[in-house]
Amino acid sequence: MISLQNVSKTYPNGTRAMKNVSLNIKKGDFVFVVGSSGSGKSTLIKMLLKEEDPTSGKIIVNNKDITKLKRKQVPYLRREIGTVFQDFRLLPNKTVYDNVAFAMQVVEANPKEIRRAVPVTLGLVGIAKKFKCYPHQLSGGEQQRVALARAIVNDSPILIADEPTGNLDPETAWEIMKLLQDINKRGVTVVMATHEKEIVDTLRKRVIEIDNGVVIRDSCEGGYDCED
Amino acid sequence: MISLQNVSKTYPNGTRAMKNVSLNIKKGDFVFVVGSSGSGKSTLIKMLLKEEDPTSGKIIVNNKDITKLKRKQVPYLRREIGTVFQDFRLLPNKTVYDNVAFAMQVVEANPKEIRRAVPVTLGLVGIAKKFKCYPHQLSGGEQQRVALARAIVNDSPILIADEPTGNLDPETAWEIMKLLQDINKRGVTVVMATHEKEIVDTLRKRVIEIDNGVVIRDSCEGGYDCED
């Protein structure tokens, strides 16, 4: 489903954020990406979405080499991937409802389907009451949950989440994790960058650890730290 | 030092984020504010900075009733309080160095002093290497640490931090917590809103738990959860 082959990324200012990384993620996998702050987790995710292009190497998503994707094709790649961004990226002048509905309008979904799916999804992430609010009227954790709702509303085959629980209290975070596991059980590939040691240690899924742009560990049923 | 008396806050859209809260924080205290997402932690902090005004009640900071503060006086209140905002609030067109230096320029510090203090503070939060970067060139955790550097560079008598470790890996988070404890030991009052159960449980400081706008617990040497 997702495959990186000798991928390196150097930002224009000279920062080498990814160094010759190769890895494979199969359909239906649930993968944690961990690593210290600034190790390159977000860079990896940005490259999967073609927000950044690798300096060298090949990235294959859904059997397509996305480094060679034409500009016109990029939106269709992104529609395959539901994404929770680390900085949320909610549309500031749309309400919670419209923000989530927008993701469905983009793929030209049926309005009836939109009216059905949006409230259901908002309910799943526990933010249904706030559907009329604008992003600036929400708390940090509430914004994060709206971003998650938007990522899952289209039932995309891939779900990428960059710190989806960073602003949530442990209880809410666990509810979100249960939701992600449910989604994963329905066959969706989930890639999640996280710092939550407790969650990683408890769930025992595949863990990819990045340090300074290099994959230093890739273990099935791993914990947050090497020793676990 | 900080005292809330029957404070309530209702946002213009009708959300009751704070209901008749009274509490006292003494000089030199180290206080965790915990609570589930949307419970009102950031609202409390915003009121201390006069970013939001309470709907009713009195807030006293440094022996001054800040609800009665004149517009002209507000900057001087804010200079007493170093703040890490949940959404960082870094100036997008200043480098890391300039962002931190700006906080000192605001209080008209000596340029020599600025040139000395800024690199030292950047070193303390572990971001010295990136001093030339602009915020958009930083990872989430790096931005958070710059925000922390800016909050502490002026040695203000009060430090308020809204989720200062939300985007940090456990190791870095612990380093930051040690730093905050050191600062606290120098006599600075520290108020920190957080979700990190592990940190709260380990440090055993005073914990104020907010739920749905009400203080439901205020225990010295408490843990993240009630039972602890």
Added chain:
Amino acid sequence: MTVKIRTLRHLSKEGILGIWENRLMSLASIGTIVLCLIILGVSFTLASNVDYILSQIESNVGITAYIDDSVKEDEITTLKTKLEAIPNVSGVTYVSKDDAFLTFTDDSNLENIMKQFEKDNPLPASFEITMVDLEEQERVIESLEQYDELEISYFQAEAPMLVQLNDSIRYISMIIIISLILVGIILMSNTIKLTVYIRRREINIMKYIGATDWFIRAPFIIEGISIGLIGGIIPIFALWGAYSWVLKVVNSRFTVMIESIKLQSTADILSAFTPMSLIIGVGIGAIGSIISIRKHLKV
């Protein structure tokens, strides 16, 4: 670019809503377009009136052909018909000896002197000949010189001077109008650029969610066209009101002076300015938004 009808409807709604959601920027854009088009309208009105007045003056500058006293009264009509047949001649007016004497005594301060001639009028009869195109005066004169019974008098210097002046004024007003249109385009694309710059984050986010370029662009273009339309309609009414008022004032105050010279009617001005204003307004709104959004779509 296959889009479903309901998507189109949705995008139009977004476009119209956008005008309201971005009130400040919409007002700025509409204001800029209105102001530029009003300046354009005023320049256009001035230029086209100057042109109109000059062409009236031009058609009044003619050739005087004095008729020899030997020509008999009945030959005059034949002669007149012949002269009227000369190419480029637009009109021939006969001025009899009596008419000439009356005009002369009327005109001059020398009444006393002229009284002596009352019996024996020394002034000749004449034809006043006007031309279609003043630049062709030379040819007409050549034709006239073939008639020995006519003595021709004309403003040798003034005619080419007037043609030259007229050309220069047309030329200058063209330059002014074109510069104004350019100024307008620059100001408006500046405004639109700023508008889009403000919303670049929004555009970026849409792209990251998987929206196609057209899905993002359409509301902006619809917004741009609507803003251009509003900005194009207002100057029409403004010019209508202002020009009617100016005409009224001019007609009531300067009738004595400019008896023979008329200003263009409101209808003439508006029938030329209306399509100009609408096309420029809508065109700039649409093109401006397409151009300025392009750069932000590349993410």
Added chain:
Amino acid sequence: MTVKIRTLRHLSKEGILGIWENRLMSLASIGTIVLCLIILGVSFTLASNVDYILSQIESNVGITAYIDDSVKEDEITTLKTKLEAIPNVSGVTYVSKDDAFLTFTDDSNLENIMKQFEKDNPLPASFEITMVDLEEQERVIESLEQYDELEISYFQAEAPMLVQLNDSIRYISMIIIISLILVGIILMSNTIKLTVYIRRREINIMKYIGATDWFIRAPFIIEGISIGLIGGIIPIFALWGAYSWVLKVVNSRFTVMIESIKLQSTADILSAFTPMSLIIGVGIGAIGSIISIRKHLKV
């Protein structure tokens, strides 16, 4: 508002840097100011030339006083001195009988007729009297009528007409110039509003860190003044170049026609326009930034 010198230096640096950091917006603002001031400059030049030309025409419209043939040559100088002493008279020119005959035969198409009079010149000598203020013509005429040896001739209708026309044109150009200044202010405050709107987040953040209003405002004002200064200087040079060129063209092409009528010199135009452009540019830059930043400081 006690600020240390080094803070002032720092804030000025921030202001100047801001122009570069916000290139797009700075260019937009400078462009807007330049374009508006150029339009203003062109209007001002046109209006002040029309005014200048009219006042030249006005001063050429005079009174002719025909002198009775009984007045002897040596009395004429005394008479001339007396006339020159009348209030509001700016000049008296003596035209002898011979001069009058020469001018008349030159002017008219009636050479043949006038030849008869060559021996016995019927034309009277005259004084050409010009006035300082055309509106006071009535009074001058009353004074002149006291001299029985003079027969007075003047343009009864034309004088008030010209005054009226001149007044109207002055009035209309005032309206146009004031509207242009308003248009400029609106366009520029729009641009500045957008600029500040773009940076409102930045302003908010500064406030939250504890910056005083003046600390935030100063760089914006310095930026606004610098932008206004740049935007005020460019139109001066543009007008300089353009007007010199126009003068050159006009002088080389229309000398025959407008012998007696002159256009204003480049120096005259620039000495009036330079302070106007600088003051309006800087003023709008400063006021615009103060006004538009105010609302965002309230956090």
